[in-house]
Amino acid sequence: QSTLTQPASVSGSPGQSITISCTGTSSDVGGYDHVSWFQQHPGKAPKLMIYDVTNRASGVSDRFSGSKSGNTASLTISGLQAEDEADYYCNSYTDSGARVFGGGTKVTVL
């Protein structure tokens, strides 16, 4: 299965809001409410931020929110902070029972 499509990079100034998109098909993102988002800082293991489209993982700031429309899921980071600079990946359950990741988005805080 192909990877989900994410923008390679997104940037914003401190305090601003940014949105990262994750586009799949009706066989994955569009067909299931099992989309997750992960944050990964350099040299670190990924950290679950959002699961099942909209649910924040334990301990995750409410500045992070998730949504979905059709075959596209989105992660919004509000009140951008320096510590949010990282790579972000989406992940979805698929028709075949497998899971698939997006290619990743590098978030830069200007």
Add this chain to the structure above:
Amino acid sequence: EVRLVESGGGLVKVGGSLRLSCVGSGGSLTNAWMSWVRQAPGKGLEWVGRIKSKRDGETADYSAPVKGRFTISRDDSKNTLDLHMSGLKTEDTALYYCTSDIMDVWGQGTTVTVSS
């Protein structure tokens, strides 16, 4: 909270085999569906496969690139998860993570390097 620790990584030649292990501590993995995810150097995350719990049939699903070459198994008595890799290719070079199926807990990863 469950902690996961992977081991078994190393340098192997193309066509060779390797077994990675993941042990859980601080909680039982028995009822958890468990996955392996890998990350090639400088690249993104790639889902490798998942094994269901014994009560859900203990069946496994795999990504297309590894299907037929990799096998996931589990030993609930030891609280461990294994990834048996054979027919290794240079493109299998990566940091391999053990994680829960919903990916809320991750190990630190173990590195596999496949050389030609």
